[in-house]
Amino acid sequence: xxxxxxxxxxxxxxxxxxxxxxxxxxxxxxxxxxxxxxxxxxxxxxxxxxxxxxxxxxxxxxxxxxxxxxxxxxxxxxxxxxxxxxxxxxxxxxxxxxxxxxxxxxxxxxxxxxxxxxxxxxxxxxxxxxxxxxxxxxxxxxxxxxxxxxxxxxxxxxxxxxxxxxxxxxxxxxxxxxxxxxxxxxxxxxxxxxxxxxxxxxxxxxxxxxxxxxxxxxxxxxxxxxxxxxxxxxxxxxxxxxxxxxxxxxxxxxxxxxxxxxxxxxxxxxxxxxxxxxxxxxxxxxxxxxxxxxxxxxxxxxxxxxxxxxxxxxxxxxxxxxxxxxxxxxxxxxxxxxxxxxxxxxxxxxxxxxxxxxxxxxxxxxxxxxxxxxxxxx
Amino acid sequence: xxxxxxxxxxxxxxxxxxxxxxxxxxxxxxxxxxxxxxxxxxxxxxxxxxxxxxxxxxxxxxxxxxxxxxxxxxxxxxxxxxxxxxxxxxxxxxxxxxxxxxxxxxxxxxxxxxxxxxxxxxxxxxxxxxxxxxxxxxxxxxxxxxxxxxxxxxxxxxxxxxxxxxxxxxxxxxxxxxxxxxxxxxxxxxxxxxxxxxxxxxxxxxxxxxxxxxxxxxxxxxxxxxxxxxxxxxxxxxxxxxxxxxxx
Numbered sequence: 001x002x003x004x005x006x007x008x009x010x011x012x013x014x015x016x017x018x019x020x021x022x023x024x025x026x027x028x029x030x031x032x033x034x035x036x037x038x039x040x041x042x043x044x045x046x047x048x049x050x051x052x053x054x055x056x057x058x059x060x061x062x063x064x065x066x067x068x069x070x071x072x073x074x075x076x077x078x079x080x081x082x083x084x085x086x087x088x089x090x091x092x093x094x095x096x097x098x099x100x101x102x103x104x105x106x107x108x109x110x111x112x113x114x115x116x117x118x119x120x121x122x123x124x125x126x127x128x129x130x131x132x133x134x135x136x137x138x139x140x141x142x143x144x145x146x147x148x149x150x151x152x153x154x155x156x157x158x159x160x161x162x163x164x165x166x167x168x169x170x171x172x173x174x175x176x177x178x179x180x181x182x183x184x185x186x187x188x189x190x191x192x193x194x195x196x197x198x199x200x201x202x203x204x205x206x207x208x209x210x211x212x213x214x215x216x217x218x219x220x221x222x223x224x225x226x227x228x229x230x231x232x233x234x235x236x237x238x239x240x241x242x243x244x245x246x247x248x249x250x251x252x253x254x255x256x257x258x259x260x261x262x263x264x265x266x267x268x269x270x271x272x273x274x275x276x277x278x279x280x281x282x283x284x285x286x287x288x289x290x291x292x293x294x295x296x297x298x299x300x301x302x303x304x305x306x307x308x309x310x311x312x313x314x315x316x317x318x319x320x321x322x323x324x325x326x327x328x329x330x331x332x333x334x335x336x337x338x339x340x341x342x343x344x345x346x347x348x349x350x351x352x353x354x355x356x357x358x359x360x361x362x363x364x365x366x367x368x369x370x371x372x373x374x375x376x377x378x
Numbered sequence: 379x380x381x382x383x384x385x386x387x388x389x390x391x392x393x394x395x396x397x398x399x400x401x402x403x404x405x406x407x408x409x410x411x412x413x414x415x416x417x418x419x420x421x422x423x424x425x426x427x428x429x430x431x432x433x434x435x436x437x438x439x440x441x442x443x444x445x446x447x448x449x450x451x452x453x454x455x456x457x458x459x460x461x462x463x464x465x466x467x468x469x470x471x472x473x474x475x476x477x478x479x480x481x482x483x484x485x486x487x488x489x490x491x492x493x494x495x496x497x498x499x500x501x502x503x504x505x506x507x508x509x510x511x512x513x514x515x516x517x518x519x520x521x522x523x524x525x526x527x528x529x530x531x532x533x534x535x536x537x538x539x540x541x542x543x544x545x546x547x548x549x550x551x552x553x554x555x556x557x558x559x560x561x562x563x564x565x566x567x568x569x570x571x572x573x574x575x576x577x578x579x580x581x582x583x584x585x586x587x588x589x590x591x592x593x594x595x596x597x598x599x600x601x602x603x604x605x606x607x608x609x610x611x612x613x614x615x616x617x618x619x620x621x622x623x624x625x626x
Contacts, residue, residue: 059532061528061531085535085536086534087534088531088532088534089534091532093529093532093533095525095529097523097525099523099526099528099529100526101526101529101544101547101548102526102548103550103621104547112530112533113533113534116534116535116539117534144624144625145625146624146626160533170532
């Protein structure tokens with residue numbers, strides 16, 4: 001991030017007047033963040049967290065109550081309507097409900113921003129054909145939105161947003177109305193736009209999977225505030241905030257939940273222990289020391305201590321090229337070697353000890369290590 | 379003002395004029411006299427309805443867009459403007475047209491120069507039509523997906539461009555049906571033009587049918603009106619059906 005940021009939020013506050021109330025509703029509370037050119041920046045939060053308001057400030061569809069939003073060197077809060085319209089043409093936007101013009105064909109939808117930009121007809125046609133090809137919809141050029149599938153509609157939406165060669169693409173829940181398979185296709189298309197066209201993407205979503213698949217960095221928004229921000233791997237591997245942990249639980253599959261542990265106890269009366277897997281160290285984001293890797297030497301330790309083990313549950317995901325997940329082992333409680341083994345295991349790994357069927361336990365957060373990439377107990 | 383020249387029959391300004399009365403008594407059942415009168419009446423009706431539809435329909439579209447756009451949360455939200463326009467519309471619209479026609483007389487004289495004849499009937503019709511259209515337009519613009527408008531804003535479209543290239547095209551099907559509905563209302567209004575010498579089919583039915591106890595004449599006028607309405611409605615339905623097949 002040596003480059004000058006392309007988008008900077010500086011202490012942005014947005015308040016909405018509430019009907020029948022003197023105190024306004026604070027949708028965004030002191031937001032500061034910067035986005036580098038060329039990156040895919042995810043903003044994740046529950047609905048109502050303020051993330052849609054946040055992204056709409058980048059193209060000034062919403063104006064902050066206080067603070068400034070600087071986009072490509074221009075303070076968006078100071079622009080007049082006319083200048084704003086010019087700037088908006090270099091910021092594309094994709095929507096959850098696609099927002100295509102129903103009386104225009106796919107090609108005509110894509111042509112719309114070019115018409116606004118007064119492109120010459122022959123250039124315009126060539127540009128539209130190129131965009132249709134880029135999103136793989138050449139065959140569908142003359143179809144109306146009603147005749148297209150959800151995924152096709154969103155691809156038209158993306159082509160339309162990219163038409164004027166914008167430097168920034170805002171995606172507001174762009175995949176939330178799509179099925180998982182189509183979501184993957186649309187995300188790959190966004191990724192391709194990012195890589196081939198160099199467009200900076202700001203991705204608003206409530207799906208952690210979306211962030212995991214394509215984002216470089218992520219900001220977690222809760223109640224109008226950014227509770228956590230950093231490279232996607234770091235946030236996944238060592239989340240600080242409970243909100244972040246809840247989001248990660250929806251995307252990283254390895255940890256057994258309460259019901260699952262009950263089921264495992266039925267099959268395995270012995271000691272049950274989950275080991276968190278974190279392929280690499282996570283540098284500190286808040287100056288409290290790095291969070292070390294975990295789960296890298298389990299097999300070696302089992303072999304060295306000669307304990308009997310059984311792998312009974314687990315899951316692993318790749319985030320930005322590195323593994324994240326958890327593995328759950330069953331051990332024989334009566335074995336003498338188990339004590340020293342667990343001591344060694346604890347030293348180099350983040351673990352959660354669920355105890356045995358006869359003496360179940362659930363380790364508190366602190367006992368399991370300071371980082372804790374684990375679900376809040378439900 | 380009349381589209382069709384009245385060579386054979388002297389134009390009748392007020393139905394109760396003595397000369398006209400003697401004239402028209404002779405017309406009872408006599409279709410060589412009635413036929414040109416009927417043709418003239420159809421011409422007057424079409425003139426009143428179409429001229430009103432074009433002028434009042436356009437003004438109503440503008441007023442309707444102002445109502446829609448000034449609503450809280452819309453394109454150029456302005457609570458004061460919305461209140462004012464809304465009150466004006468709400469005050470004028472419920473007035474029965476026949477009373478409105480009479481009440482408007484002083485203003486009609488000022489604007490048109492006379493309070494008698496087809497042109498004098500068109501003026502209050504235009505005003506009533508504008509007001510009625512505005513509400514129809516407002517109601518039919520409201521369901522347009524705000525997301526589509528936001529998309530156009532995000533692409534840097536001006537408000538006027540959005541109205542022209544997004545709002546109206548997106549709402550065109552219901553608007554076409556609204557204008558067909560309006561055509562029927564205007565036919566209804568034009569029937570009262572006879573009271574101020576505006577002529578038309580309504581006047582024809584009353585003056586030569588009802589008042590001369592000639593059911594054939596009355597029903598001829600009724601049937602022509604029905605046919606007019608059916609034709610207009612059928613055209614509107616066909617257009618909308620064609621659009622629906624492609625756009626939804």
